[in-house]
Structure formats: C-alpha cells, structure tokens
Amino acid sequence: MELIVSLKKKLPAFTLKADxxxxxxxxxxxxxxxxxxxxxxxxxxxxERPDKGxxxxxxxxxxxxEQQINxxxxxxxxxxxxxxxxLFPNMTIAENIRFVMPTNTAHDDKTIQKLLNTxxxxxxxxxxxxxxxxxxxxxxxxxxxxxxxxxILLLDEPFSALDSYLKGQMxxxxxxxxxxxxxxxILVSHxxxxxxxxxxxxxxxxxxxxxxxxxxxxxxxxxxxxxATLLTGCKNISRAQRIDDRHIYxxxxxxxxxxxxxxxxxxxxxxxxxxxxxxxxxxAGENVFPMEVVRVIEDTFSYIVMVRPQGKAVKPLRWELDKxxxxxxxxxxxxxxxxxxxxxxxxx
Amino acid sequence: MLDWNPLIITLxxxxxxxxxxxxxxxxxxxxxxxxxxGQGLMDAIITLPLILPPTVVGFLxxxxxxxxxxxxQALLQWDIHLVFTWPAAVIxxxxxxxxxxxxxxxxxxxxxxxxxxxAARTLGVSEWRIFWHIxxxxxxxxxxxxxxxSFARTxxxxxxxxxxxxxxxxxxxxxSTAIYAAVQANDYxxxxxxxxxxILFSLLFILSLNHWLNRQTRKAx
Amino acid sequence: xxxxxxxxxxxxxxxxxxxxxxxxxxxxxxxxxSPIELHIAAAASLTDVMxxxxxxxxxxxxxxxxxxxxxxxxALQQAIENGGxxxxxxxxxxxxxxALEKSGNLLxxxxxxxxxxxxxxxxxxxSRLELNAFxxxxxxxxxxxxxxxxxxxxxxxxxxxxxxxxxIFDNIAAKAVYGYDVRQVLAWVATDEADCxxxxxxxxxxxxxxxxxxxxxxxxxxxxxxxxxxLRDTKHPEEATAFLAFAASEKARAIFTKYGFICK
Numbered sequence: 001m002e003l004i005v006s007l008k009k010k011l012p013a014f015t016l017k018a019d020x021x022x023x024x025x026x027x028x029x030x031x032x033x034x035x036x037x038x039x040x041x042x043x044x045x046x047x048e049r050p051d052k053g054x055x056x057x058x059x060x061x062x063x064x065x066e067q068q069i070n071x072x073x074x075x076x077x078x079x080x081x082x083x084x085x086x087l088f089p090n091m092t093i094a095e096n097i098r099f100v101m102p103t104n105t106a107h108d109d110k111t112i113q114k115l116l117n118t119x120x121x122x123x124x125x126x127x128x129x130x131x132x133x134x135x136x137x138x139x140x141x142x143x144x145x146x147x148x149x150x151x152i153l154l155l156d157e158p159f160s161a162l163d164s165y166l167k168g169q170m171x172x173x174x175x176x177x178x179x180x181x182x183x184x185x186i187l188v189s190h191x192x193x194x195x196x197x198x199x200x201x202x203x204x205x206x207x208x209x210x211x212x213x214x215x216x217x218x219x220x221x222x223x224x225x226x227x228a229t230l231l232t233g234c235k236n237i238s239r240a241q242r243i244d245d246r247h248i249y250x251x252x253x254x255x256x257x258x259x260x261x262x263x264x265x266x267x268x269x270x271x272x273x274x275x276x277x278x279x280x281x282x283x284a285g286e287n288v289f290p291m292e293v294v295r296v297i298e299d300t301f302s303y304i305v306m307v308r309p310q311g312k313a314v315k316p317l318r319w320e321l322d323k324x325x326x327x328x329x330x331x332x333x334x335x336x337x338x339x340x341x342x343x344x345x346x347x348x
Numbered sequence: 349m350l351d352w353n354p355l356i357i358t359l360x361x362x363x364x365x366x367x368x369x370x371x372x373x374x375x376x377x378x379x380x381x382x383x384x385x386g387q388g389l390m391d392a393i394i395t396l397p398l399i400l401p402p403t404v405v406g407f408l409x410x411x412x413x414x415x416x417x418x419x420x421q422a423l424l425q426w427d428i429h430l431v432f433t434w435p436a437a438v439i440x441x442x443x444x445x446x447x448x449x450x451x452x453x454x455x456x457x458x459x460x461x462x463x464x465x466x467a468a469r470t471l472g473v474s475e476w477r478i479f480w481h482i483x484x485x486x487x488x489x490x491x492x493x494x495x496x497x498s499f500a501r502t503x504x505x506x507x508x509x510x511x512x513x514x515x516x517x518x519x520x521x522x523x524s525t526a527i528y529a530a531v532q533a534n535d536y537x538x539x540x541x542x543x544x545x546x547i548l549f550s551l552l553f554i555l556s557l558n559h560w561l562n563r564q565t566r567k568a569x
Numbered sequence: 570x571x572x573x574x575x576x577x578x579x580x581x582x583x584x585x586x587x588x589x590x591x592x593x594x595x596x597x598x599x600x601x602x603s604p605i606e607l608h609i610a611a612a613a614s615l616t617d618v619m620x621x622x623x624x625x626x627x628x629x630x631x632x633x634x635x636x637x638x639x640x641x642x643x644a645l646q647q648a649i650e651n652g653g654x655x656x657x658x659x660x661x662x663x664x665x666x667x668a669l670e671k672s673g674n675l676l677x678x679x680x681x682x683x684x685x686x687x688x689x690x691x692x693x694x695x696s697r698l699e700l701n702a703f704x705x706x707x708x709x710x711x712x713x714x715x716x717x718x719x720x721x722x723x724x725x726x727x728x729x730x731x732x733x734x735x736x737i738f739d740n741i742a743a744k745a746v747y748g749y750d751v752r753q754v755l756a757w758v759a760t761d762e763a764d765c766x767x768x769x770x771x772x773x774x775x776x777x778x779x780x781x782x783x784x785x786x787x788x789x790x791x792x793x794x795x796x797x798x799x800l801r802d803t804k805h806p807e808e809a810t811a812f813l814a815f816a817a818s819e820k821a822r823a824i825f826t827k828y829g830f831i832c833k
Contacts, residue, residue: 047469072469074469074470079470082467083463089464090481090485102472144471145471371577406644407647411651414653415651416650429653432608511644511648514638516636516637519636528613529613532752534776
C-alpha cells in the first residue's frame with residue numbers, strides 16, 4: 001500500500017502543511033497536542049477538507065484540489081481508529097461489527113465470530129460499549145475496522161486513553177495486527193516511546209509545520225531541529241555558538257564543548273540527553289566540568305540530579321543515573337563528562 | 349351538558365401538529381446542522397416564532413398565507429381557503445411549536461460525540477443509515493424531550509390560533525379559545541370548567557409522560 | 570425508535586383523516602337539516618348578546634344555522650381581509666369597518682350603524698370611596714385606576730379622550746393600570762384590585778360585582794358606534810341581509826337594551 005499526501009489547510013491558529021509518502025511501513029506524526037497532527041489524519045480520511053493539495057492511496061485519487069476531486073469518507077477505504085474508539089453506543093459489540101460490513105449474508109456470521117475470537121471478545125459479543133474497559137473498547141474498534149475493506153490504518157493517539165499497564169499490552173497487540181495492512185499505518189502521537197517502538201519513519205509536526213520525515217531511529221539519535229529534540233524527549237538544551245571546527249560554546253550553561261563533527265556556522269542550539277552524562281573521578285581532558293548539585297529527585301528506578309557548572313549562576317542540567325551509581329558517587333566531588341559523540345547540534 | 353368539542357379539537361390539533369412538527373423539526377435540525385453557510389440565519393428564522401408574541405405570529409401567518417398573499421392566491425386556484433379553518437389551527441400550532449422541537453433536537457444532535465458519526469463514515473456506512481441507526485437512536489432522549497415540549501406548547505396555544513384560525517365553535521375553537529370566549533360571554537362558570545379541564549389534562553399528560561420517559565431512560569442501553 | 574416513528578406516522582394519518590372527516594361532517598351534516606350556515610364574525614364584547622340573539626332567530630328560522638367567531642375587532646378585520654370566510658361582521662368600532670369598506674370587502678349598501686355604547690365609571694360593589702363623577706378621579710386617596718391601554722385598546726382610546734377633555738388625564742396617569750382589553754379592566758374592579766375603572770356600560774351591566782357611579786359627560790368623547798355589515802364574499806347574501814335586518818328589529822332591540830346597549 002502506498003499513500004501520497006500533500007496538503008495545506010488554514011486553521012485558526014496556523015496553517016497546516018503536510019507532505020509525505022509512505023509505502024508498507026508505519027509512519028508516525030510526532031507532535032504536541034493541537035499541532036495539527038489529528039487534523040492531518042482527518043483530511044486523509046475525508047472528515048475534513050484541505051484547502052489545497054492531493055491525497056492518493058494506491059493510485060486512487062482521494063482528494064485533489066486541482067481536479068476538484070473529494071471522495072466522501074465512505075469511499076476512501078481508510079480505517080480510522082479514534083482516540084476514544086467511537087463505538088456506536090446503541091449497539092452491542094457484535095452489532096457494531098455487523099453494522100459496518102458491506103454485505104449482509106450468512107458468511108458474515110463466520111467473519112464476526114472469527115474477528116471476535118481474534119480480539120478475545122467472544123464473551124463480550126452481546127455487551128454494550130459502555131460496559132467495556134478501555135482496552136476492550138479498543139479491541140472492538142480494531143475488530144470493527146478489520147470487518148471493512150480498509151487498506152490503511154490511521155491511529156489517532158491510540159493509547160492515550162489507556163492506563164500504563166494496558167498500554168504495553170495493546171501496543172503488542174497492535175504490532176500483531178499491523179501486518180494485516182501490509183504494515184501500512186499512520187500513527188499520531190505525542191508519546192515518543194510509542195513512536196520509537198512502533199514507527200519505521202517519523203515526522204515531527206510543530207505548529208502545523210511538518211518537518212522532513214526521517215527514519216525513526218535516526219531522528220531520535222540525531223534530531224535536526226529544536227522541535228524534534230524537544231519531542232524526542234531531550235531535556236538538556238542550550239543556545240550555542242561555533243568556536244572552531246571541533247568546538248562550540250553552550251551559552252545557557254556557560255561551557256565550551258568539544259564535538260565530533262564539525263559545527264556549522266549557523267548552529268543555534270546544542271543538546272545532550274540526561275542519561276549520557278557520566279561522572280568522572282577528577283577533572284581530566286576536555287568536556288569534563290566540576291558541577292554543584294542543585295536538587296536531587298528520586299524516581300522509580302533512578303535518580304534525577306539537577307546540576308550546575310560550579311560557581312556559575314546558569315540554567316541547570318538534568319542528569320539521570322541508576323540508584324546504585326548515585327549512592328556510590330555521593331561523597332566524592334562531582335565532575336561530569338559530556339561525551340563529544342553525544343553532543344547534538346541543531347541549526348534551527 | 350358540556351360541549352366536548354373544544355377538547356376534541358384541541359387534541360386533534362395538538363396531535364396532528366406535534367406529529368408534523370416532530371418530523372419537520374428533526375429534518376430541519378439535521379439540515380441546519382449540516383449546512384456550511386447561512387446556518388445562523390436559518391437558525392434565527394426557525395427560532396423566531398419562539399420570541400415573537402403569538403398574536404404577531406398569527407398576523408404574519410395571515411400575511412403569508414392569506415388570500416392576498418402569493419401562496420394564498422395559489423391555494424385559491426384549488427379552492428382552498430385556509431383562514432378560519434381547522435388546517436389553519438394546525439398550521440398555527442406547528443409554527444409556534446417548531447422552534448422547541450428544532451432547538452431541542454439540534455441540541456441533542458450536537459451533544460453526540462461527532463467522532464461517532466465520523467467513525468461510521470470512514471467505516472463506509474451511508475449517511476442515510478447513519479441518520480436512522482446511529483444519530484436518531486443515540487439522541488432519543490433529546491428528541492423525545494422536544495416532542496413533549498412541542499406537544500405542551502400546542503395544547504396551550506392561543507394567540508396565533510385565534511388570529512389565523514378564528515374562534516369558531518365545532519371547527520377551530522380549542523380549549524384555550526373556549527376559555528376566552530366564555531370569559532367574553534361573562535360565563536365564568538364555563539370558563540372555570542374549561543380551565544379546570546385543561547389543568548387536569550395537562551397534569552395527567554405530564555405525569556404519564558414523565559412515567560413513560562423514565563421507563564424509556566431505564567430501557568436505553 | 571423505528572417502531573416509535575411508525576407509531577407516530579400512523580397517529581398522524583389517523584388524526585388528520587378524522588380531523589378532516591370532522592371538518593366535512595361539520596359542514597355537511599347541518600346541510601341535511603338546514604342547508605344554510607351563516608358564519609358571523611363578531612367583536613368579543615358582543616359574545617353573550619349575540620348568542621341570545623341567534624337563539625331567538627333560530628326559533629323563527631330553523632333553516633339557518635349560525636356559527637359564530639368571536640375575537641377582537643382588529644384581529645377579525647385582518648383575518649377577513651386575508652380570506653377568512655365570513656358572511657356577516659359585527660364590529661365594536663367604526664375604524665375596522667371603515668377599513669373593510671375601503672378595501673372593498675363589504676357588500677354595498679348593507680352597512681348599518683347598529684348600536685351605541687357609553688362609557689361609565691365603575692367601582693367595586695362594596696366600595697366606600699363615594700366617587701360620584703369622573704372629576705373625582707383626581708382625588709388623592711385613589712391608588713389604582715383601571716383603564717384600557719390608550720395606545721391599543723378601543724376603550725382606552727375613548728377613556729383618554731374623556732379624561733383629556735376633562736383636563737385630568739395627566740393627573741391620574743401615574744395611578745392608571747392599563748388593561749389589554751375591557752374585560753381585564755372589569756375583572757380588576759370586580760375583584761377590588763383597582764379602586765375604580767372605566768368600561769363600557771354593557772360590561773358594567775354584565776356583573777353584579779361592580780356598580781356604575783357615573784357616565785361620561787355628554788360630548789366628551791366620539792360616539793361609540795357598533796357597525797355591522799354583510800361581506801362581499803358571502804355565499805348567502807339574502808340570508809345574511811335578513812339576519813342583519815333582524816338585528817335592527819324591535820325584537821332584537823329589546824335584547825340589546827337588556828345588555829346595556831343603546832340602539833340607533
């Protein structure tokens with residue numbers, strides 16, 4: 001399955017612009033809430049109408065502003081999993097599935113039974129949606145989509161309404177279903193973990209502006225923009241200036257940093273993930289700085305330590321480390337090493 | 349002996365008018381909700397009879413459907429006279445009760461999570477089936493509330509009816525106009541009988557309706 | 570829900586057909602006994618007297634059935650102009666009849682100024698205020714004076730005329746309570762809510778709960794005329810004219826006088 005999307009739509013706060021192509025892969029749109037990612041899905045499904053652009057699914061034009069084509073949602077063959085699943089409240093689970101099946105034959109009963117079985121819903125067939133848990137509702141909604149000839153899955157914040165225990169379980173179940181769609185799906189989420197685990201390719205959306213899609217792993221390891229860095233969960237970000245071909249200066253921390261790659265003269269920001277900082281015995285070599293502890297926060301399996309370059313009234317850095325490690329370190333003077341290969345540089 | 353005609357006419361008028369209002373109201377609520385332009389204007393026009401004094405509504409009906417109007421002229425071609433007839437009473441009742449049916453139904457439609465409708469669309473369900481099998485069943489409470497309000501409104505209707513349909517015993521005289529006529533004739537005993545009748549009827553109606561609605565609510569899902 | 574819809578549709582069809590049948594029955598059955606049905610539109614203030622008049626007329630003319638339509642003269646005039654089928658119109662003021670004459674809705678030569686009414690000052694039956702004349706209205710102990718709304722109700726317009734001519738309208742304006750029709754003014758006085766009120770002599774005569782203490786001085790207001798006429802669109806011009814002639818007859822005058830009207 002191949003989906004080509006190129007659209008523009010004016011929204012009250014900003015103009016949404018999205019261009020991407022996906023083929024037999026899970027594509028993620030990562031962005032904060034209200035950035036336009038759900039709207040993108042609604043445009044693809046035909047619920048909202050873009051102002052300009054085109055949407056083509058497997059050679060079939062779903063929307064084209066120039067050719068005046070705008071297929072109704074009914075004719076698009078797009079499976080849309082809504083955030084709150086949108087089951088029909090007046091129908092039981094079995095009725096929900098039967099209602100969307102194109103034909104009405106005895107063969108349907110078998111299909112319904114099979115779907116209910118696949119999603120462990122057999123015992124709940126005659127139950128109304130209101131009596132189901134979030135996870136069961138999601139399974140029912142997925143079963144309902146599978147009863148239609150949908151070619152692609154659109155997943156709108158699929159796990160945000162579930163508690164964390166169910167989240168993991170449903171994620172695994174979703175991974176099992178995706179092959180049925182030739183693994184063609186668009187995942188919209190603000191949760192970087194979900195995106196990292198499920199998506200092959202990811203694009204960051206910020207205020208309606210979609211950045212160039214990238215291989216998900218690449219994006220997380222080396223985000224190119226400030227928005228991407230923030231959305232991939234990096235906590236330590238500072239404004240930066242180039243010093244020479246291997247050095248930059250982090251303005252917010254008042255620290256000179258050695259880098260592996262050559263910094264661009266347009267460099268604007270630098271960042272380092274909280275768990276890449278390491279403690280050293282004493283000051284030795286580049287990128288090792290004496291630090292003072294501002295605050296220690298105990299988390300479930302780690303300590304979050306807010307530190308600041310000694311004697312400088314600057315923005316603190318966030319450092320995450322194992323509980324054991326922190327307990328062993330406690331007494332010594334603190335020297336932190338910022339590994340040059342982990343220093344990220346962004347030009348925008 | 350008490351002349352039962354006003355009661356019969358009131359009921360016939362109310363039931364006929366409310367039934368028509370029911371369908372038109374739902375149709376308009378659905379139509380206006382799906383309009384892209386002119387929604388506000390359409391909404392205002394339908395709601396207008398709710399704000400206007402009923403006598404003004406009756407007067408406007410005379411201007412709109414009387415023999416000097418375009419529509420009235422057309423009806424005369426078929427030898428149909430509306431003013432001072434039972435159909436006129438029904439029309440007056442429809443016009444004054446429609447805003448209540450329309451507003452309540454539209455409110456109910458808009459209360460329904462739009463994603464449920466969107467989901468049905470993406471799943472390939474036709475608009476017609478969405479309307480009958482999803483929109484209506486899931487907004488039943490609101491629609492029934494609208495029906496009740498409309499019916500109640502038609503029972504008490506006076507101003508527009510007396511203006512447009514007159515106050516003709518056995519034809520267009522309803523309980524409300526019968527009370528007016530009795531007061532004018534200085535027959536307070538009769539006026540009191542009708543007033544007691546309309547109060548009793550309304551009480552019974554509301555009580556049985558509440559009973560029925562409660563059962564409906566319990567039955568729902 | 571579907572069942573409910575079908576139920577409603579059935580009810581609609583049933584009631585509509587019953588309603589129509591009733592309409593037909595109402596128009597056809599009387600024709601078997603008496604082929605002529607006269608539709609008379611009359612001012613609401615004529616309700617009781619017209620009903621008695623019709624009862625007397627029916628004894629002499631069993632072939633005629635009379636169907637009344639009582640309402641305010643203005644509303645009736647509007648409805649008639651817009652196609653309300655009517656044979657005869659009894660108005661409570663000349664203004665509405667003039668309008669119908671001007672728009673060509675009257676059968677030429679049938680208009681009659683049938684009755685005259687007068688304006689009286691009434692007090693509750695057990696009033697101890699000892700009001701004796703319209704001029705007493707400016708007495709300070711009066712709290713509420715009920716009159717018809719001068720801007721819309723005919724009785725109010727006549728009242729304003731009288732009070733203005735007596736030079737006391739501005740004095741009492743602050744105490745005036747405006748009724749939207751003459752029956753409301755009457756009811757306020759009858760229930761002792763207002764100290765006194767100004768109504769037509771006929772209304773004052775209709776209830777023992779009020780007493781008349783004064784009539785408006787001669788010449789302080791336009792004559793209060795009740796005109797009647799046959800309408801041009803009538804299907805029974807002869808019968809309608811005959812009824813109008815009856816309304817002007819001696820026999821009818823006796824009935825009108827009983828209700829407090831002055832016959833012209």
